[in-house]
Amino acid sequence: MTNYLIDYTLHLADNALILGQRNAEWCGHGPVLEQDIAITNISLDLVGQARNFYQYAAELIHQSVDKSTHPATEDSLAYLRTEREFKNCLLVEQPNTDWAQTILRQFFFSNYQFLLYQELQKNNDTQLAAIAEKSLKEVTYHLRWSSEWVIRLGDGTAESHQRMLQAIDELWRYTGEIFTAADYEEEAGVDPSLFQPQWLNKVKEVFDEATLPVPEKTFMQSGGKTGTHTEHLGFILTELQYIQRAYPDSQW
Template sequence: MNHQLALHLADNALILGHRNSEWTGHGPVLEQDIAISNIALDLIGQARNFYQYAAQLINQSTQQPNIPSTEDSLAYLRESHEFKNCLLVEQPNGDWAKTILRQFFFSAYQFYYYQELQKSKDSTLAAIAEKSLKEVTYHLRWSSEWVIRLGDGTDESRSRMLKAIDELWMYTDELFENTSYEHKAASEGFGVDISLFKNDWDKKVKEVFEEATLPIPTKELNNVNWFGKEGKHSEHLGNILAEMQFLQRAYPGCEW
């Protein structure tokens, strides 16, 4: 089992968790502020599990590592090009519509992904997937309801949803584009063949968009020149890391 897949899954969860945490204290109402912060915490918890496992794999494969990897070093001391998260999760929060649409696209993806990952030959990955799936099931329910509420809501909420679709749809292609490490892990039975649940994901989006009376975007080719899963990120990730990693880089080893 290669550590790259574990890192990819960890990075996805960490970056979206961090993005959601930017809402803490700024949510539209207190209850939703708590809801989005809870989701952020769930995602950061998933990230920790994957990082711990990735660190273990990295340390095993290195002969006498001088400085062993830890969950903290992986989260706080890697450069932008070393992050393997997809571009969707690093997109800026925008307004509430954009944040919940990003969450909906990604939660639907994680929902089917973790269902498959539960069957992994790697018992650690399978266990993390099983634990995380309960959280993701709720994230999907919560974000689906918000997509419906805003899409089928007032003129303003609807126009904001349409704008969010315009801004985010192009990043959904990447979710289903295989990297070499995903392909390898899937063929060895550790990872997930992401093409398996592309139809399920499409169906889920269609179902929720129909209820929200939102148009389903016609399929566009991926016009984006970056490929986040292989470390080619937009400028947004650099900005996230600058803020997220500042403390550890300015005061190495600093603790609460």
């Protein structure tokens, strides 16, 4: 009965967790100290959002299944599910190549999350609506920060422009999936295709200022939302889940 809601909540959580983990890889490696702190702040914001969604998903699972099974917790959902069970979109699991690509991935995703959370605030499910409302302020800043970096790099030096072009070339193919609703999204009453035009307008606005071209229509990769991921997710989960797998239920 509530299965679609569990899946949808996990999808929201997985998106935030995986991008948070990707951004965390920059910790100690940022191009300058100030940006190192900025990207890890964003990482922590995303992990915080993921926690809220996982806690809610655990509660929903607890309500819907036989009480004798091992109870789901935010930790078990993050650390003990396999690759095929993760429902994040492909964009967020793409490995870091350089700063330009990290910035662009964040811009594409924050632009989407900003529109999504505005919509989700009005959702019938009051818990999801509350998490969306709380997170929207953070996401507003992520969008502002990443937009300015896209402009700064796109309209910067010949090299930074070139790196942005390469990042667009690499990531654009993963932007279509975001707006193609999975079954659980439709059931949850959130159709992302409705705000795709707004997303595209924002991309055009920022790319125009950044002197970057908006790509033509092209083949889009998909599958992440239903568990068919690129090879990269397995590696990131190995890293993320290592301690819990090696030392089950360890505490510190």
